[in-house]
Amino acid sequence: MNFISTRGEAPALGFSDAVATGLAPDGGLFLPEELPQFSGDDLKAFAGLDYPALCTAFFRRFATDIDDATFAAIVAKSYTTFSHPEIAPLVPLADNLQVLELFHGPTLAFKDFALQLLGNLYEHQCATRQQTINVLGATSGDTGAAAIHGLLGKPGTAIFILYPDGRVAPLQERQMTCTGADNVFAMAIEGSFDDAQTALKEIFADQDFRLSHRLSAVNSINLARVLAQCVYYLSAWLRLPADRQDNVEFVVPTGNFGNVLAGWMLQKMGVPIRGFKVATNQNDILYRLFTTGEYQVDRVAPSLAPSMDIQVASNFERFLYFSVGRDAARVREIMSTFKATGQYRFENFDADTFSASRCNDAEIPSIIKSVYDRYGYVADPHTACAFAEHDPDRLSVVLSTAHPAKFPDTIRAAIGVDPTHPSLEALKERPIIKHPVAATADAIRGFITERAL
Ligand SMILES: Cc1ncc(COP(=O)(O)O)c(C=O)c1O
Ligand SMILES: N[C@@H](CCOP(=O)(O)O)C(=O)O
Secondary structure, eight states: OEEEETTSOSOOEEHHHHHHHOBOTTSOBEEESSOOOOOHHHHHHHHTOOHHHHHHHHHTTTOTTSOHHHHHHHHHHHHTTOSSTTSSOEEEEETTEEEEEOOOSTTSBTHHHHHHHHHHHHHHHHHHHTOOEEEEEEOSSHHHHHHHHHHTTOTTEEEEEEEETTOSOHHHHHHHHOOOOTTEEEEEESSOHHHHHHHHHHHHHOHHHHHHTTEEEOSTTSHHHHHHHHHHHHHHHHHSOGGGGGGEEEEEEOSSSHHHHHHHHHHHTTOOOOEEEEEEOSOOHHHHHHHHSEEEOOOOOOOSSGGGOOSSOTTHHHHHHHHTTTOHHHHHHHHHHHHHHSEEEOOOOOTTTEEEEEOOTTHHHHHHHHHHHHHOOOOOHHHHHTTSOOOTTSEEEEEEOBOGGGOHHHHHHHHSOOOOOHHHHHHTTSOOOOEEOOSSHHHHHHHHHHHOO
């Protein structure tokens, strides 16, 4: 299988090269040249598989340049670090409401699903190509921690993570800054996640720098991230009662649009999912898009769900590519208008599939409380945004994207309960090591140059 850029001006690459490249050299994002189609028989064959086997079977359609046994071993290793035997358990709360818990990985957020796998793919790449790599990522809290954990102890790798100083939760910061590992660099920048992501894309677009430093990406600009995230939708869908599978709506806490895009791509591969609700916090660009058609960037307003404090949703470009009939020239034109004006009027989005909700900071604690009072369930502030409202005529599956123990202050204020987790408690004793760096591509390049492998 080959992967092509949304902007159509980069050569098609095989799976391993596309993963290693991250952002396409023309500034676009990689997508499969053709989306495979899963038939009813394929889905029946998937039904009996455990999570690692399902993940391997799914990736066989994409990672065609890695042999079966090697890929199966990489996947098996990736999911042994999860603490729940089902990996992604479905928890029923009411007849029409279930929660898909995605926080049983080592850093207690859904990012572990893809970043454990990507860490092991990078380890494989270092071994087969006999090269070191330098990984660069930007985070609003969870990607950074999960990426660092995915690479911890892997020889031949160094990892540089940009995060907005003072705008991630204290325990998220500790997950990134208290590892004690000398190949991990948590870079605190002034500004928002959007500023970090803009600088990161500029650096990946600098081909000389990217190639000379063997730079690899861990954000959802990397297609492996999105593909790995397809698998938990598939796993959840396969476990729903057969008579409800076609009428399910996945409700997805949304920021950079990678999570919900993965579900939507799976639907385009033939899995009959009825719809997706894009659930935002007060940074509501995607809510406004899916309710009015207007995509207009605003300033990031720090919120109680900090990992979703994003306005420029990176994966929107992949969605755009499909929405304009895979016309890469049109994508280039729209992205350049958007870059220049910060807005775009969308005419052809999949309105039948997508709905949207938003949740401000006054609502998050009251939703956490009402979910707790009603179901005895503790939702973290990001997941709470997805409980804002539900269609009573459908089965809603809320994606629970982070463990509540990562955000104890908000939970305590909402319901008087102090959620804890042993892995987070252990971090509280360790020193914080962070590196303040200006949020400019030049400053970041300089920092990396001095420390890269
Ligand atoms: C806990 C949590 N929930 C939701 C999101 C939003 O996911 P996405 O950026 O893929 O839309 C994030 C960040 O990505 C997150 O860390
Ligand atoms: N919410 C994310 C932001 C980065 O998104 P990604 O999916 O592109 O990695 C985070 O927690 O860092």
